[in-house]
Amino acid sequence: MRPRLQVALDSTDLATAFGPLNKVADIVDVIEVGTILIISEGLRAVREIRALYPSATILADVRIAEAGALIARQCFEAGASWVSCVAGASLTTIEQVVKVASEFNAEVQVELGEHYSRETSASWRLVGVQHVIVHRSRDAEVAGILAWGPHDLDRVAELAEMGFTVTVTGGITASDLDVFVGSPVGVVIAGRTIVGADNPRRAALELRSAIERIWP
Ligand code: 5RP
Ligand code: MG
Numbered sequence: 001m002r003p004r005l006q007v008a009l010d011s012t013d014l015a016t017a018f019g020p021l022n023k024v025a026d027i028v029d030v031i032e033v034g035t036i037l038i039i040s041e042g043l044r045a046v047r048e049i050r051a052l053y054p055s056a057t058i059l060a061d062v063r064i065a066e067a068g069a070l071i072a073r074q075c076f077e078a079g080a081s082w083v084s085c086v087a088g089a090s091l092t093t094i095e096q097v098v099k100v101a102s103e104f105n106a107e108v109q110v111e112l113g114e115h116y117s118r119e120t121s122a123s124w125r126l127v128g129v130q131h132v133i134v135h136r137s138r139d140a141e142v143a144g145i146l147a148w149g150p151h152d153l154d155r156v157a158e159l160a161e162m163g164f165t166v167t168v169t170g171g172i173t174a175s176d177l178d179v180f181v182g183s184p185v186g187v188v189i190a191g192r193t194i195v196g197a198d199n200p201r202r203a204a205l206e207l208r209s210a211i212e213r214i215w216p
Helices: 014-024 035-041 044-052 068-078 091-103 118-126 138-142 150-161 175-180 200-214
Strands: 004-009 030-033 057-064 082-086 107-111 131-135 165-169 187-190
Touching: 004 014, 004 165, 004 200, 014 035, 014 044, 014 200, 030 044, 035 044, 035 057, 044 057, 044 068, 057 068, 068 082, 068 091, 082 091, 091 107, 091 118, 131 150, 150 165, 150 175, 175 200, 187 200
Parallel strands: 004 030, 004 187, 030 057, 057 082, 082 107, 107 131, 131 165, 165 187
Antiparallel strands: none
16 A cells, blocks of 8 residues: 655744645645644644644654653544654553544554564554554764665564554655665655755655655
8 A cells, every 4th residue: 555645844833834734735644743843832733733624634743651641632632633652651651542542533653762672562553553653763863874774674564564554754855765665654754855845845746756656
Protein backbone atom coordinates (compact mmCIF):
# COMPACT_ATOMS: atom_id res chain seq x y z
CA MET A 1 0.00 0.00 0.00
CA ARG A 2 1.15 3.54 -0.76
CA PRO A 3 2.31 5.61 2.26
CA ARG A 4 0.23 8.51 3.44
CA LEU A 5 1.82 11.96 3.49
CA GLN A 6 1.81 13.83 6.80
CA VAL A 7 2.79 17.48 7.25
CA ALA A 8 4.38 18.31 10.60
CA LEU A 9 3.70 21.78 11.98
CA ASP A 10 6.47 22.63 14.41
CA SER A 11 6.39 26.42 14.43
CA THR A 12 6.29 28.26 17.73
CA ASP A 13 3.00 29.99 16.98
CA LEU A 14 -0.25 28.97 15.40
CA ALA A 15 -0.52 31.90 13.02
CA THR A 16 2.75 30.85 11.36
CA ALA A 17 1.55 27.25 11.12
CA PHE A 18 -1.65 28.22 9.33
CA GLY A 19 0.20 29.81 6.39
CA PRO A 20 1.69 26.60 4.97
CA LEU A 21 -1.08 24.38 6.32
CA ASN A 22 -3.77 26.18 4.36
CA LYS A 23 -1.68 25.78 1.20
CA VAL A 24 -1.19 22.02 1.54
CA ALA A 25 -4.18 20.71 3.50
CA ASP A 26 -5.79 19.25 0.36
CA ILE A 27 -2.54 17.49 -0.64
CA VAL A 28 -1.62 15.80 2.64
CA ASP A 29 -3.39 12.88 4.32
CA VAL A 30 -2.47 13.67 7.93
CA ILE A 31 -1.89 16.96 9.75
CA GLU A 32 0.59 16.79 12.60
CA VAL A 33 0.32 19.35 15.35
CA GLY A 34 3.97 19.09 16.31
CA THR A 35 5.53 18.90 19.75
CA ILE A 36 7.01 22.38 19.39
CA LEU A 37 3.69 23.91 18.36
CA ILE A 38 1.79 22.23 21.21
CA ILE A 39 4.39 23.30 23.75
CA SER A 40 4.12 26.85 22.46
CA GLU A 41 0.38 27.11 21.96
CA GLY A 42 -1.12 24.28 23.99
CA LEU A 43 -3.99 22.11 22.78
CA ARG A 44 -5.67 25.24 21.42
CA ALA A 45 -3.56 24.44 18.34
CA VAL A 46 -5.32 21.08 17.95
CA ARG A 47 -8.75 22.63 18.62
CA GLU A 48 -8.31 25.38 16.04
CA ILE A 49 -6.94 23.10 13.35
CA ARG A 50 -9.78 20.64 14.00
CA ALA A 51 -12.31 23.47 13.68
CA LEU A 52 -10.87 24.41 10.27
CA TYR A 53 -10.41 20.85 9.02
CA PRO A 54 -13.26 18.84 10.54
CA SER A 55 -12.61 15.67 8.57
CA ALA A 56 -8.79 15.63 8.70
CA THR A 57 -6.69 12.99 10.42
CA ILE A 58 -4.82 15.01 13.05
CA LEU A 59 -1.87 13.77 15.08
CA ALA A 60 -1.10 15.51 18.37
CA ASP A 61 2.63 14.80 18.66
CA VAL A 62 2.64 15.16 22.44
CA ARG A 63 5.16 12.35 23.07
CA ILE A 64 3.47 10.99 26.16
CA ALA A 65 5.89 9.62 28.76
CA GLU A 66 3.63 9.54 31.83
CA ALA A 67 0.08 10.36 32.91
CA GLY A 68 -1.00 8.64 29.71
CA ALA A 69 -4.75 8.49 30.22
CA LEU A 70 -5.03 12.11 31.30
CA ILE A 71 -2.92 13.56 28.49
CA ALA A 72 -4.45 11.34 25.81
CA ARG A 73 -7.99 12.27 26.88
CA GLN A 74 -7.19 15.97 26.63
CA CYS A 75 -5.73 15.50 23.15
CA PHE A 76 -8.70 13.52 21.89
CA GLU A 77 -11.19 15.94 23.44
CA ALA A 78 -9.34 18.73 21.62
CA GLY A 79 -9.89 16.88 18.34
CA ALA A 80 -6.81 14.71 17.80
CA SER A 81 -7.25 11.48 15.83
CA TRP A 82 -3.85 10.08 16.86
CA VAL A 83 -1.48 10.72 19.77
CA SER A 84 2.16 9.81 20.17
CA CYS A 85 4.02 8.22 23.07
CA VAL A 86 7.76 7.90 23.60
CA ALA A 87 9.32 4.45 23.56
CA GLY A 88 10.53 5.01 27.11
CA ALA A 89 6.99 5.20 28.49
CA SER A 90 6.08 2.17 30.57
CA LEU A 91 3.84 -0.48 29.06
CA THR A 92 1.25 0.47 31.68
CA THR A 93 1.24 4.06 30.44
CA ILE A 94 1.01 2.99 26.80
CA GLU A 95 -1.80 0.58 27.61
CA GLN A 96 -3.74 3.38 29.31
CA VAL A 97 -3.29 5.61 26.28
CA VAL A 98 -4.59 2.82 24.01
CA LYS A 99 -7.61 2.33 26.31
CA VAL A 100 -8.56 6.01 26.16
CA ALA A 101 -7.94 6.06 22.39
CA SER A 102 -10.41 3.23 21.90
CA GLU A 103 -13.13 5.33 23.59
CA PHE A 104 -12.60 7.99 20.91
CA ASN A 105 -12.08 5.59 18.00
CA ALA A 106 -8.57 7.07 17.88
CA GLU A 107 -5.12 5.58 17.35
CA VAL A 108 -1.77 5.51 19.15
CA GLN A 109 1.77 5.85 17.88
CA VAL A 110 4.98 5.00 19.69
CA GLU A 111 8.11 6.80 18.61
CA LEU A 112 11.16 4.56 18.66
CA GLY A 113 14.22 5.77 20.47
CA GLU A 114 17.84 4.85 19.83
CA HIS A 115 17.54 1.60 21.75
CA TYR A 116 15.34 -0.59 19.59
CA SER A 117 14.00 -3.80 21.04
CA ARG A 118 11.92 -6.23 19.03
CA GLU A 119 10.39 -7.66 22.21
CA THR A 120 9.34 -4.26 23.55
CA SER A 121 7.85 -3.33 20.18
CA ALA A 122 5.93 -6.62 20.11
CA SER A 123 4.53 -5.86 23.56
CA TRP A 124 3.17 -2.50 22.30
CA ARG A 125 1.43 -4.29 19.45
CA LEU A 126 -0.07 -6.78 21.90
CA VAL A 127 -1.68 -4.00 23.94
CA GLY A 128 -3.16 -2.46 20.78
CA VAL A 129 -0.72 0.20 19.54
CA GLN A 130 -1.32 0.68 15.79
CA HIS A 131 1.65 2.82 14.74
CA VAL A 132 5.36 3.14 15.32
CA ILE A 133 7.57 6.00 14.22
CA VAL A 134 11.08 5.38 12.94
CA HIS A 135 12.65 8.72 13.62
CA ARG A 136 15.94 10.30 12.68
CA SER A 137 16.12 12.85 15.46
CA ARG A 138 16.84 16.51 14.99
CA ASP A 139 19.61 16.11 17.53
CA ALA A 140 21.18 13.31 15.45
CA GLU A 141 20.99 15.61 12.44
CA VAL A 142 22.82 18.31 14.36
CA ALA A 143 25.42 15.67 15.30
CA GLY A 144 25.92 14.96 11.58
CA ILE A 145 24.05 11.64 11.31
CA LEU A 146 22.25 12.43 8.10
CA ALA A 147 21.60 9.36 6.02
CA TRP A 148 18.84 6.80 6.23
CA GLY A 149 20.55 3.43 6.06
CA PRO A 150 19.94 -0.31 5.69
CA HIS A 151 19.33 -0.67 9.43
CA ASP A 152 16.35 1.71 9.10
CA LEU A 153 14.94 -0.39 6.24
CA ASP A 154 15.33 -3.60 8.24
CA ARG A 155 13.55 -2.00 11.13
CA VAL A 156 10.68 -0.75 8.96
CA ALA A 157 10.26 -4.26 7.48
CA GLU A 158 10.32 -5.98 10.87
CA LEU A 159 7.82 -3.58 12.42
CA ALA A 160 5.45 -3.79 9.44
CA GLU A 161 5.65 -7.57 9.70
CA MET A 162 4.49 -7.25 13.33
CA GLY A 163 1.40 -5.44 12.07
CA PHE A 164 2.31 -1.82 12.74
CA THR A 165 1.74 1.07 10.40
CA VAL A 166 5.29 2.38 10.20
CA THR A 167 5.95 6.10 9.94
CA VAL A 168 9.30 7.49 8.85
CA THR A 169 10.37 10.98 9.79
CA GLY A 170 13.25 13.32 10.43
CA GLY A 171 14.19 15.98 7.89
CA ILE A 172 12.80 13.93 4.99
CA THR A 173 13.05 15.41 1.49
CA ALA A 174 11.63 14.04 -1.78
CA SER A 175 15.07 12.73 -2.78
CA ASP A 176 15.50 10.90 0.55
CA LEU A 177 12.52 8.73 -0.31
CA ASP A 178 14.34 6.72 -2.99
CA VAL A 179 16.10 4.79 -0.25
CA PHE A 180 12.72 3.34 0.81
CA VAL A 181 11.93 1.64 -2.54
CA GLY A 182 10.13 -1.61 -1.80
CA SER A 183 9.88 -0.79 1.89
CA PRO A 184 6.50 -1.13 3.65
CA VAL A 185 6.34 2.45 4.89
CA GLY A 186 2.86 3.49 6.03
CA VAL A 187 3.29 7.21 6.59
CA VAL A 188 5.93 9.72 5.46
CA ILE A 189 6.21 12.86 7.58
CA ALA A 190 7.67 16.07 6.25
CA GLY A 191 7.94 19.16 8.37
CA ARG A 192 10.65 21.61 7.40
CA THR A 193 10.74 20.37 3.80
CA ILE A 194 7.18 21.67 3.36
CA VAL A 195 6.81 24.40 5.95
CA GLY A 196 10.24 25.92 5.32
CA ALA A 197 9.91 25.91 1.52
CA ASP A 198 9.46 29.13 -0.45
CA ASN A 199 6.50 27.37 -2.02
CA PRO A 200 5.05 24.86 0.48
CA ARG A 201 2.44 23.66 -2.00
CA ARG A 202 5.06 22.82 -4.60
CA ALA A 203 7.16 21.06 -1.93
CA ALA A 204 4.19 18.96 -0.82
CA LEU A 205 3.35 18.10 -4.45
CA GLU A 206 6.95 17.02 -5.03
CA LEU A 207 6.76 14.73 -2.02
CA ARG A 208 3.46 13.33 -3.19
CA SER A 209 4.76 12.62 -6.68
CA ALA A 210 7.90 10.99 -5.22
CA ILE A 211 5.63 8.76 -3.12
CA GLU A 212 3.54 7.89 -6.17
CA ARG A 213 6.69 7.07 -8.17
CA ILE A 214 8.33 4.97 -5.44
CA TRP A 215 5.17 3.12 -4.37
CA PRO A 216 3.28 2.83 -7.73
C1 5RP B 1 10.91 16.38 15.51
C2 5RP B 1 9.55 15.98 15.03
C3 5RP B 1 9.10 16.52 13.72
O1 5RP B 1 7.75 16.79 13.77
C4 5RP B 1 9.41 15.52 12.62
O2 5RP B 1 10.79 15.21 12.63
C5 5RP B 1 9.04 16.09 11.25
O3 5RP B 1 9.68 17.29 11.01
P1 5RP B 1 10.95 17.45 10.03
O4 5RP B 1 10.55 16.85 8.71
O5 5RP B 1 11.15 18.91 9.99
O6 5RP B 1 12.08 16.69 10.67
O7 5RP B 1 8.78 15.27 15.66
O8 5RP B 1 11.29 15.75 16.65
MG1 MG C 1 6.75 15.71 15.31
